[in-house]
Amino acid sequence: MAFLISSIGDWLYRLALPIIILSKTGSAYHAATAFGVSFIPWIIFSLLGGSLADNYAKKKILIIGNFFAASAIPLLLFILMEKQINFVLLYSAVFVLSSVDPLIHPSFQSIIPEIIEDNHFAEANATIQTIDNTLSIMGPLIGGSLVTFLGDYNALWIDLISFLMTAVILTQLPSVKSKEIKISLAIKKLASDVLEGASYSFREKVIFSGSVMFLFTNFALNMFEANFIYYMTKSLNYPIFEATLAMSIGGIGSLIAGFGGSRIVNHFRAGILLSSSTIMAGLSTLLLLVSTNYIYIGIVLGIISFFGTINVITYFTLRQKTVPKRILGRVVSVTRMVSYASIPVGSWFGGVLLGHGQSMFTVILFAGIIRTLTGIGAKFSPLGKE
Template sequence: MNNVKFKFSDFNKLWFSFLKSSIGDWLYKLALPLIVLAKTGSAYHAATIYGISFIPWIFFSLIGGSIADTFNKKRILFLGNVVSGILTVLLALFVKQTNLIMWQLYLIVFFLSSIDPLIHPTFQSILPQLTESTELITANAKIQTVDNTLSIVGPLLGGTVIVLFSGVNALWVDAITFFMAAFFITKISIKTPSRGTLSLKKLIKSIKEGASYSFGQKVIFSGSVMFFFSNFALNMFEANFMYYMTRQLKLSVFDASMAMTLAGIGSLTAGFVTPKISRYFSSGRILSVSTMLAGLFTIFLFITNSAWSVGLVLGLISFFGTINVITYFTLRQRTVPSNILGRIVSVTRMVSYASIPIGSWLSGYLISIGTTMKVIVILAGIIRLLAGAGAWLSPLGKEK
C-alpha cells in the first residue's frame, strides 16, 4: 500500500512539471505565428516556422530514445527543461528586433524544438515506473487532460496575455514555465540510475536494436504509420490556423482563441471517455475508427465561417484525436519491454512526426499560390479518413 502511495506521489510531481511547461507551450503556439505575421505579413513564413519546429523529431528522436534507455531519467528531464528555458529567453530577445532575419529565427526555433525529441522518450518511458500497469491508461489520460484543459483555457489566457502585453512578453512567461517544470522534476524521489555510458558505437547499436524491434512489432509500427498520414493531414490545417482565422475569415485574435477553446472541450471530454471505452473495444478498433471520424469532421470545416462553427467542428476533431493519443500511448507502454521502451517511443514518434513539416510546408505553399483553406481542409480530411481505413485493415486494426 505504501508503495502505491509513493509512486502516485511521484507521478503527481511529473504531472505538475508537465502542466507548467504545457502552459508555456500554449503561449508559444499563439505568440510566435502572430509575431511572424505581424512583422512579415507572410503566411508562408508562419507555416514554415511551424513546420521547422517538427523537423528535429526526424533527426533526434532515435538519439533521444537511446538517451532515455541509458541515462538517469530525472536528470534528462531536468536538463531538458532548463535548456528549453534558456533558449526561449534567447528567442524572446531575438524577436524584439524591428526587422527579423528569417534564417536566424528558423535556426533558433530549430534548436529550441530539438529539446523535445531528446527528452520525450524519457518522459514516456518513466511513466510505467511511476504507476501500476493496470493504471497506465488512467495515467496517460491524466497527462493528456493537462493538454485538454489547457486547450480550453490556454487560448483564452494566451490570447489575453498577447493582446494586453504583446507576443514577446508571452515568450518570457514561456521561459519561466520551463524553469518551474525543472523544479518539479527535482522533487521526484524515484531512483532512475544510469545504465552506463553511450559511446558512438553503443549509440549506433542501441538505435539499431530499437529500430529492429519497432519495425518487427507490426501492431505498434502500423500505428505509427497511421499517425504519419494523420499528422500530415492535421498539420495542413493547424500550421495555418491563425492565418485562416485572422486573415481569411477576418476574425480577431480573441475570436481565434475562442475557437481553440471550444476545440479544447472536445479534447477534455475524450480524456474522461477513453478509459471507459477501452473496456469494451480493442485498441486497434478504437484507433482506426477514431481516425476515420476525425477525418470526416475535418472535411466539415469546409462549411464553417465563424469562430463558433470552427470551434465546434474542431472540438469533434480534437475529441477523436485525443482518443487516438491516449489509446496508442497506453498500447505501446503495455506491450513494449521497459528496457527498450524509450527507443521504441523514439522510433514510432520519429515516423509519425516525419510528415508534419511536409504537411505544414505544403499547405503554406498552396496558400502562397492562391489555394483557399477550404480546399486544403477537404484534402486533409480525405487523407485522414483514408489513414483510419488503412489502419482498420492493418495488423493494428486486428489487434485484440
C-alpha cells in the same frame, strides 16, 4: 504539475510566434514554415532521446532539458525584435528550442511504467491527456489574453519562466535507481541501441502500422493546424480573442475524451478504436467546409479533438502494454520519429498552397480526405486486427 506548467508556456509560444511573424511580414508561408521547422528535430533527435531514456536517469534528463530550453528563449527574442526578420536565423533558433522535446519526451513517456503499476497505464495516460486537454480549453484563452494585454514578446518571456518553474518542480519526482553508463561507452552503445529500437519498431507490425497511421494523420492535421491563426485572423478577419475562443471550444472535445478515455480504451479492441477514430476525425474535418462562424468552427474542432484524443490514449496504452520496458524509450522515439516526419511537410505544403493563391477551402478538403483514407487503410492493416 510540471507538465501543466510547461504546457501553459507551450501555448504562449504557439500563439505568440505566428502572431509576431504575421504582424511583421503578413506571410502565411513563413508562419507555417516556422511551425513546420519546430518538428524537424523530432526526425533528427528522437532516436538519441530514446537511447538517453534507456541509459540515464530520466528525472535528470527532464530537468536538464527544461533548463536548456529556457536558455534558448532569449536568442529567439533577439531575432524577432530585429526590424527585419532574418528567417535563416529565426528558423535556426526555432530548431534549437524545439530540439529539447525529442530529447526528453522518451524519458517522459518511459518513466511512467517505472512509477505506475501495469494495470493503471490507461488511467495514467488519460490523466496526462486530461491535463493537456484542459489546457486545450484554457490555454488558448489564457495565452490569447496574455498575448493581447502583455504583448506577444512578453508572452515569450513568460514561456521562459515556465521552463524554469518546470525544472524546479521536476526535482520532486521520485528518484528511480538506474545504471548509468559512461559517456564514451554511451557513444559506442548508441548505434546498437538505435538499431535495436528501430529493429523492434519495424519488426512488430502492429507498432509499425500505428506509426504509419500517425504519419499520414499528422500530415493532414498540420496542413490545417499550422495555418489556423492565419485562417482566423487574416482570411476570416477575426480578432485574436475570437480565434483563441474557437480553439478553446475545440478543447472541450479533448477534455471529454480525456475523462472517459480509460473506460473506452478498456472496453474496445485497440484496432477498432484506432481505425474508427481516425476515420471519424477525417470526416469531421470536412465539416469545416460548411461554415466560417467561429463558434461553429470551435464545435467542429471539439469533435475532431475528441476522436484524436481517443486515438492517442489508445495507441500509447497499446505501446506501453506490448513493448518490453527495457527498450520502451527507444521504441517511443522511433515511432514518434516516424509519425512526426510528415509534420514539417504537411505544414509547409499547406503554406505553399496558400502562398500560391489557394484558399483554406482547398487545404481543409485535402486534410479531411487524407485523414479519412488513413483511417480506412489502418482498418485493413495489422493494427486494425489488434
